[in-house]
Amino acid sequence: MSKLTVKDIRLKGKKVLIRVDFNVPMNDEGVITDDNRITAAIPTIEYVINQGGRAILFSHLGRVKTEDDKAKNSLKPVQERLQALLGKPVKFIPHTRGKELEQAIAALKDGELLMFENTRFEDIDGKKESKNDPELGKYWASLGDVFVNDAFGTAHRAHASNVGIASNIKQTAAGFLLEKEIKFIGGAVDNPKRPFMAVLGGAKVSDKIEVISNLLNIADKVLIGGGMAYTFLAAQGYNVGTSLLEEDKIPLAKKLLEKGKDKLVLPVDFLFTPEFKDIKPSHVGPITSIKEGEMSLDIGPKTIELFSSILKDAKTVVWNGPMGVFEMENYQKGTIGVAQTLANLKDAITIVGGGDSAAAAIQFGFETQLTHISTGGGASLEYLEGKVLPGVECISDK
Numbered sequence: 001m002s003k004l005t006v007k008d009i010r011l012k013g014k015k016v017l018i019r020v021d022f023n024v025p026m027n028d029e030g031v032i033t034d035d036n037r038i039t040a041a042i043p044t045i046e047y048v049i050n051q052g053g054r055a056i057l058f059s060h061l062g063r064v065k066t067e068d069d070k071a072k073n074s075l076k077p078v079q080e081r082l083q084a085l086l087g088k089p090v091k092f093i094p095h096t097r098g099k100e101l102e103q104a105i106a107a108l109k110d111g112e113l114l115m116f117e118n119t120r121f122e123d124i125d126g127k128k129e130s131k132n133d134p135e136l137g138k139y140w141a142s143l144g145d146v147f148v149n150d151a152f153g154t155a156h157r158a159h160a161s162n163v164g165i166a167s168n169i170k171q172t173a174a175g176f177l178l179e180k181e182i183k184f185i186g187g188a189v190d191n192p193k194r195p196f197m198a199v200l201g202g203a204k205v206s207d208k209i210e211v212i213s214n215l216l217n218i219a220d221k222v223l224i225g226g227g228m229a230y231t232f233l234a235a236q237g238y239n240v241g242t243s244l245l246e247e248d249k250i251p252l253a254k255k256l257l258e259k260g261k262d263k264l265v266l267p268v269d270f271l272f273t274p275e276f277k278d279i280k281p282s283h284v285g286p287i288t289s290i291k292e293g294e295m296s297l298d299i300g301p302k303t304i305e306l307f308s309s310i311l312k313d314a315k316t317v318v319w320n321g322p323m324g325v326f327e328m329e330n331y332q333k334g335t336i337g338v339a340q341t342l343a344n345l346k347d348a349i350t351i352v353g354g355g356d357s358a359a360a361a362i363q364f365g366f367e368t369q370l371t372h373i374s375t376g377g378g379a380s381l382e383y384l385e386g387k388v389l390p391g392v393e394c395i396s397d398k
Contacts, residue, residue, distance in 0.1 A: 004173040005174050013054075016148055017058070017147045017169075021151035032081055038081055040177050044175035055112070058161060069124075074094070122160070140161065146169070155389040156390070173396065194316070197311055199338055202321030207381070209249075214385050219318075228244075230243040231246045234250055235254045238287045268306055274295075275295075311341050311345065314348050315348050317348060317350050351370075351373075
């Protein structure tokens with residue numbers, strides 16, 4: 001997939017609409033607890049203003065259904081953090097449309113930037129943003145000369161702030177962050193260096209049915225861990241005790257096992273415990289050693305060893321989903337083991353597909369040792385499913 005990027009467009013003197021993903025976590029006091037998404041957008045923002053573009057930034061933040069939601073989901077704290085990170089003024093307009101916004105944009109000089117309020121404020125009156133209201137997309141497009149999409153986290157949705165604008169403006173391009181997602185995740189799906197391995201974890205098979213099915217078509221091996229492994233084990237006839245289990249997905253797991261055959265690899269040992277608490281495991285062993293009333297909360301050391309031995313020759317690895325309840329200190333070894341294995345691979349492209357696996361990779365200090373950590377959970381999953389993402393599709397082809 002070859003899309004225009006921000007580097008392909010002459011920006012000097014142009015009003016550049018930049019859709020960023022500033023949907024950052026905040027505590028009850030409105031303090032940002034993790035600014036990774038803000039930091040990730042800075043290269044694109046700095047490039048635009050350094051080229052003499054007039055940057056107009058906008059993003060969603062949280063869900064906005066009521067007037068009370070507006071009070072706690074303003075982008076004002078994000079503007080303040082961005083201003084501090086950039087070390088230059090970022091004018092904030094507390095509206096999503098209207099004369100004040102239009103006048104502020106008209107007053108922008110080359111190299112200056114402003115941010116306008118949460119795009120989801122438009123959802124209070126009929127979900128205009130989320131449902132890609134034609135009038136709203138046309139209005140936002142009228143505010144600029146160029147549209148740059150750098151929000152991969154919403155690329156799997158056709159909203160007024162991405163597809164709506166892109167369909168009403170002549171020049172569209174990908175920002176550096178979106179370009180990286182296209183290059184690494186899109187590249188892994190479309191043309192991976194082989195051997196190509198996938199490591200899939202997380203809680204539910206139902207969340208990743210299409211991902212597993214698509215990757216079984218294109219990967220050399222698909223390694224399964226996390227909560228969804230127990231549904232596959234149950235499909236093989238094993239008792240999984242009180243471990244997480246989607247009984248209604250057992251027939252589907254059987255089909256995937258049949259489709260995958262020896263390409264699909266399940267864990268061989270587990271950490272067992274009688275309760276869902278951060279206590280030391282009662283014992284370690286194969287699924288056949290599970291005792292009545294027990295559950296598994298992580299893969300065991302033999303599985304880490306098995307997965308590492310399979311992955312050692314990989315040239316491309318996609319990892320999506322933790323191997324256990326990594327938030328608990330006693331059940332994070334499997335997730336750390338996978339991250340460590342990927343970090344140690346030489347000459348391999350290692351891609352972490354957003355969500356909890358991305359959070360784990362960052363938490364355990366592997367961020368700089370992996371090729372790419374995706375900024376989009378749902379978007380990266382749909383990309384791995386082989387789906388066309390509206391927020392990518394709307395960017396002009398080279």
